[in-house]
Amino acid sequence: MISTLKKIVLPLSILVILGFLLFMINQISGVYLMLKEVNELTANVVLVLLSALGIGLVGWPVLLFLKLPRAISLPTSADELPRYRQQLLKRLKKNELLRAEGLQPQQVEDLQESILVLNQSANKVIQQTATAVFLTTSVSQNGKLDALTILATQSRMVWKIAHIYYQRPSLRELMYLYSNVAGSSFLASEIEDLDISQQV
Template sequence: MDDTAKTIKKILVYLSLTIIFLVVISAVDQAASIYERASRIHPYFGYAVLALIIAGFMAIISVPVAAFLGLRKRPELPKSKESPEYAAYLEDLRQSLSTNRILKDKGFAFNDTDVLSSQIDKALFILGVEADKVIKSSASAVFVTTAISQNGSLDGVFVLSSITRTVWDISRIYRQRPGMRDLAFLYGNIGATVLAARGIEDLDLLDEQLEPILASVLGGGLGSLLPGAVNITNLIANSITEGSVNAMLSLRVGAMAKRYCASTVETDRKLLRRSATLEAVSLLGGIIKENSAIIVSSFGKAAKSATRKLFKL
């Protein structure tokens, strides 16, 4: 049975690494496309753009990875709370959390009277609140940027770099990093979702969030636009939908990273993925409501500007 479990783990790691490789190939292909378009303007401009892309990729990858690897590695998780290693793991975690700057700023400190597990749960809850702020901020930026941009190549690079940064920021909050197998699974899941794997179940949940919000935003927001601008309703709806899909991805990855960093026992990956999806859906509605007005306002300004130019001709 143990041999079978090890074999399955190896297969999952290899699959995750394969997906990560495909994501890298996709990013390189998008960079080549941007370079080709820039070269049509002028060859030297293309070289300059290519140099900026390479420098950007180097900064995106090397700086966070170096800092990430500098974090304290999380000890091996016990299989359950009944495992003999559980008490030792909690003690090790207590020592790690005792030096956490966020907990110190919040006035949290461990004591010798309360049960250690309950104290750790409280500490992880405090850190979870801070992680939620990072997750929401990143998702909001992804939503607005990709909804307005509508540029597939650039949007893909931005989303990938944003969620990579989110994982790093969350790990820094907890001051520890997941093990390599966890990372392989996490980034493999990111890659799978970026490439295609937005499951039917996830899209159904997304539709449930989008339908009432789109009706509200488009119903009330278009009244402020110029007469005749109703023709751009579908464009606004598509933009909000595109931004929502990418924000959903960002929220989901952030929720998964938070759960990995806050786990005190081994977690079923399928259950973790499902719970992260549900949390992402619960947060998505607020992200859309808070930022949709920006999208409508941007299109409104663009419509008014285009109309003024039309009447000047």
């Protein structure tokens, strides 16, 4: 059942990411064509800036994937558990956030406290991101701008959380995360464009 679900989720994630890329290209070209009628130089400058922003946002997961160490594989049996704990302990010793908090896990017994500190930091980042998205989307009256805001803030959140735990998600997990980010951004902009009165 799980393997079948993974086979379905991966193509859907790719489809959502490709759909969002096409959506971004469409919006950038729309802004360019609109500005071109006013001033061609301004349109070219805005095109370069928006293209650089789009490439940066899309390239963010790749940068994250290459910079951080690979995630430690979870144990599949009780025999692998001691080895997993030793690997996790070794990884947590290098964690800069724990060093800043004055924690230096030396034994397996220290793992729970260290992970609790990391979880609290991750929850704080999630709450800050939710607040930022709420404030920016409530002020903005443009669905397209809301979509870019959501994409940027959630991409930054994934980046920060990966740094908190000092490991990169697997390529599959990364695709799943960013397809969710892209999907929520896309839906936010489309809901904004709906004319509810006509639908009713």
